[in-house]
Amino acid sequence: MTTKSIFEALELGEHNLGACTGKGGWIEEKGAGALVSINPSTGEKLGEVAMASSAAYEKVTAASVSAFESWRMVPAPKRGLLIRDLGMALREKCEPLGEMVSLEMGKIRAEGIGEVQEMIDVCDFAVGLSRQLCGSTMHSERPGHRMYEQWHPLGPVGIISAFNFPVAVWAWNAALAAVCGNTMVWKPSPTTPLVSVAVQHICNRVMADHGVSGLFNLLIGSNETIAEPLVADTRFPLMSFTGSVPVGRKVAQVVAGRLGRSLLELGGNNAIIVAQDADLDLAVRAIVFGAVGTAGQRCTSTRRVYVHSSLMSELSDRLVRAYATINIGDPLDSSVLMGPLCSQRSVDTMMSVIARAKEEGGELLTGGKTLSDVGPFHVQPTILRMPKSAPLLKEETFAPVLYLVSVESIEEAITAQNDVPQGLSSAMFTRGMEASEQFLSASGSDCGIANINIGTSGAEIGGAFGGEKDTGGGRESGSDSWKAYMRRQTCTINYSGELPLAQGISFGD
Numbered sequence: 314m315t316t317k318s319i320f321e322a323l324e325l326g327e328h329n330l331g332a333c334t335g336k337g338g339w340i341e342e343k344g345a346g347a348l349v350s351i352n353p354s355t356g357e358k359l360g361e362v363a364m365a366s367s368a369a370y371e372k373v374t375a376a377s378v379s380a381f382e383s384w385r386m387v388p389a390p391k392r393g394l395l396i397r398d399l400g401m402a403l404r405e406k407c408e409p410l411g412e413m414v415s416l417e418m419g420k421i422r423a424e425g426i427g428e429v430q431e432m433i434d435v436c437d438f439a440v441g442l443s444r445q446l447c448g449s450t451m452h453s454e455r456p457g458h459r460m461y462e463q464w465h466p467l468g469p470v471g472i473i474s475a476f477n478f479p480v481a482v483w484a485w486n487a488a489l490a491a492v493c494g495n496t497m498v499w500k501p502s503p504t505t506p507l508v509s510v511a512v513q514h515i516c517n518r519v520m521a522d523h524g525v526s527g528l529f530n531l532l533i534g535s536n537e538t539i540a541e542p543l544v545a546d547t548r549f550p551l552m553s554f555t556g557s558v559p560v561g562r563k564v565a566q567v568v569a570g571r572l573g574r575s576l577l578e579l580g581g582n583n584a585i586i587v588a589q590d591a592d593l594d595l596a597v598r599a600i601v602f603g604a605v606g607t608a609g610q611r612c613t614s615t616r617r618v619y620v621h622s623s624l625m626s627e628l629s630d631r632l633v634r635a636y637a638t639i640n641i642g643d644p645l646d647s648s649v650l651m652g653p654l655c656s657q658r659s660v661d662t663m664m665s666v667i668a669r670a671k672e673e674g675g676e677l678l679t680g681g682k683t684l685s686d687v688g689p690f691h692v693q694p695t696i697l698r699m700p701k702s703a704p705l706l707k708e709e710t711f712a713p714v715l716y717l718v719s720v721e722s723i724e725e726a727i728t729a730q731n732d733v734p735q736g737l738s739s740a741m742f743t744r745g746m747e748a749s750e751q752f753l754s755a756s757g758s759d760c761g762i763a764n765i766n767i768g769t770s771g772a773e774i775g776g777a778f779g780g781e782k783d784t785g786g787g788r789e790s791g792s793d794s795w796k797a798y799m800r801r802q803t804c805t806i807n808y809s810g811e812l813p814l815a816q817g818i819s820f821g822d
Contacts, residue, residue, distance in 0.1 A: 328361055329360060329363065329510045331365050331534060336526070347361045364533060385465070431481040466494025467494075469496045472553045473540060500543055503535075513529065579785040601636070608712070617718060629678055641693070670697050670703070680694050695713060737761060738780065740764040741764070775790075
């Protein structure tokens with residue numbers, strides 16, 4: 314599809330509004346300025362979005378609070394029907410929406426469409442979940458009493474998402490929050506405003522079909538006008554934030570200060586361990602995709618590889634040869650495997666990190682240069698062999714920079730993998746049951762995600778996504794992540810006609 318046809322399919326124009334509460338609920342205000350969306354592959358302007366003002370913030374938040382009063386009383390299976398229709402609407406727009414992700418964020422077309430498929434998948438998951446929001450029953454110690462617990466909607470949910478997955482992470486939150494009976498306000502990344510407006514158009518049609526408004530709400534604007542008030546607002550009992558560790562710390566502090574809940578998805582400095590008995594064909598494919606996919610701009614991107622010393626020469630040679638085959642360029646070109654970084658700042662950061670890696674004893678094996686002849690933010694994916702003691706190994710760089718480190722044992726590799734502040738995703742390649750069980754044991758990987766013979770990227774919807782330590786401890790998407798969006802209530806019913814107290818306490822006659 315052409316850029317023009319993508320825009321037409323998604324109801325986007327050269328000028329767009331950045332605040333909405335539903336169909337007919339676009340808020341047109343002046344004075345807050347506009348965000349200009351840039352195609353990172355070419356540096357050209359795609360369009361602009363009018364930023365929401367403080368007044369728009371109040372209107373949208375009030376609409377979300379008001380809608381919650383009625384939405385929470387809709388039976389959960391009925392709420393699931395709306396999410397079913399949202400999934401169908403996303404299916405209809407999968408190609409243009411996925412290509413819009415590629416245009417605005419820079420990931421290749423297959424990954425852009427894959428991100429929309431992830432939205433569809435989580436909608437499917439949430440539809441089934443809408444009939445399974447189960448509580449427990451338990452036996453009371455008092456005769457003639459029944460005890461059970463149930464789950465109620467929590468309230469309006471704030472969602473602040475990042476540029477690298479501009480729509481999928483919103484869907485993880487929105488689909489589950491909606492079937493749990495909550496409304497939400499979305500503050501997307503300023504880097505990807507257009508695709509956020511496109512998603513809101515889709516949500517508006519689905520809400521209109523079901524006769525609701527204020528369920529899915531959008532606020533595009535500055536941190537001072539939108540993000541900071543959203544985080545501090547007591548009307549939002551849950552704040553979901555995806556982004557950097559430093560900003561995540563601030564979000565956690567502010568939300569905790571008002572006794573709210575935070576759902577944090579922060580940094581990931583992910584490692585793959587290649588054991589002595591590993592299948593190198595599998596390992597090479599996983600490492601290349603994990604390190605190069607999305608130009609290294611995934612929170613689950615592979616940053617470090619700990620490889621047994623006996624395999625270092627062969628593995629590094631294979632990786633260098635594989636990197637030489639990677640076609641870099643326009644992400645909408647089907648032959649391209651890596652698009653651009655998102656900004657000049659990201660390019661500068663990558664180049665400075667490579668220079669520092671060399672200062673810390675790193676040996677450059679391939680890459681390390683910019684590709685200004687291809688596009689303003691295109692770079693070569695880079696591999697460096699690093700000493701295990703290099704301080705840089707403890708830091709996350711959002712770019713296609715991969716560090717290879719030699720180890721002598723599984724124990725040494727696991728210790729090195731865990732010796733970083735982050736704890737999101739991890740993987741080991743081995744044919745041995747003993748090594749895999751060691752990696753997955755309580756003394757093994759300390760990450761929220763641990764894989765055997767697959768890479769660090771590509772988490773499925775069915776499992777809870779998130780990590781430990783500086784990754785924030787949040788869990789989104791599958792398993793019982795829905796509990797984050799609800800409040801638990803323990804109920805006791807006395808049908809005995811008497812009033813016995815617990816613990817055998819006697820209080821007067």
